[in-house]
Amino acid sequence: MSASEFESVEASLSKYISPGDLDEVRRILYGKQTRKLDFPQSATDAAAERGFDLQGCVFEASSEQLRLPRIVRVGLIQNKIVLPTDAPVLDQIAALHKRVGEIxxxxxxxxxxxxxxxxxxxxxxxFCTRERQPWTEFAESAEDGFTTRFCQELAKKYNMVVVSPILERDEIHGGTLWNTAVVVSNSGKVLGKTRKNHIPRVGDFNESTYYMEGNTGHRVFQTQFGKIAVNICYGRHHPLNWFMYSMNGAEIIFNPSATVGELSEPMWPIEARNAAIANHCFTCAINRVGTVSHHEFGHFYGSSYVAAPDGSRSPGLSRIRDGLLIAELDLNLTRQIGDQWNFKMTGRYEMYGEELTKAVQNDFKPNIIKE
Structure with a gap:
């Protein structure tokens, strides 16, 4: 079976492990078992008719005496491209708008x-091809491009915060391209944008020919439903990147990605989950599916999931199908786990800051003791 045919780890576990052992295997692999989220029959029917995977789970917190539960539902969408890559650019964008709008x-x-x-x-x-046309034609304004306007309509229609990662064209600065996530408030207003901090340079895999390292730092967005941040793709490999979003107050960190099996799949189940544990927050890892035919890049393996600060995580979506993963989170869990493990209280940030300041100097000498 090829990588592009393998449905998911979860499906194989359910198929080949006895029910008696399966709960224990899941406990070891995924931590405390999450409760399955029930959906309206109309939603289940619509997902089946539209041909995408629909899964849901609940991350619960302990009841508290002084705080009510802080419940928020997040949705992660993974999908294939819809039209061939040689179709007109505007047609490709419109088809993706329609598909994602359905989900x-x-x-x-x-x-x-x-x-x-x-x-x-x-x-x-x-982003790792040598040619730039027609791919740069997909770039658009983060503030008033047609995709942002589309997301504003979705946000207003459904009273929903929308996080929309796009290729941004910054006309103010000479048409510079950025890998950007636009955050639209549930009111329909653009709350702001954040740019990808880390650009991969792995052999021939080099996105720096397309866009710049981000210059927005580690922005956190205060929404009606909690404080969120967006750690775009390659930033998940950098623990300090997650850490700084958390230090700025993020309760939920989204990690929208586009990554293929041979490059990163063994890391995928680990990094966002570890970040949730280390930073006392929820993390949401999203990856596209399918194969883009304009170059031999490999299979995008989906497997989107949500991880919690207590080390538990949801099952992943399919490796091969479009999907919507919905997780109900009680944000009280972030402080509860922080109080239990005290990673931030015990972090020696002043020591790290001092040593990092020295480490970036040209005359830095490693602190190695020799005989």
């Missing part, structure tokens, strides 16, 4: 408060 409608049926799409969701993944 967002189901998310609304299920009470989702915040939805996040995959990295550069309005286009084929093209």
């Amino acid at each position: 967002v409608e189901v998310a609304a049926m299920c009470g989702v408060n915040i939805v996040c799409f995959q990295e550069a969701w309005t286009m084929p993944f093209a």
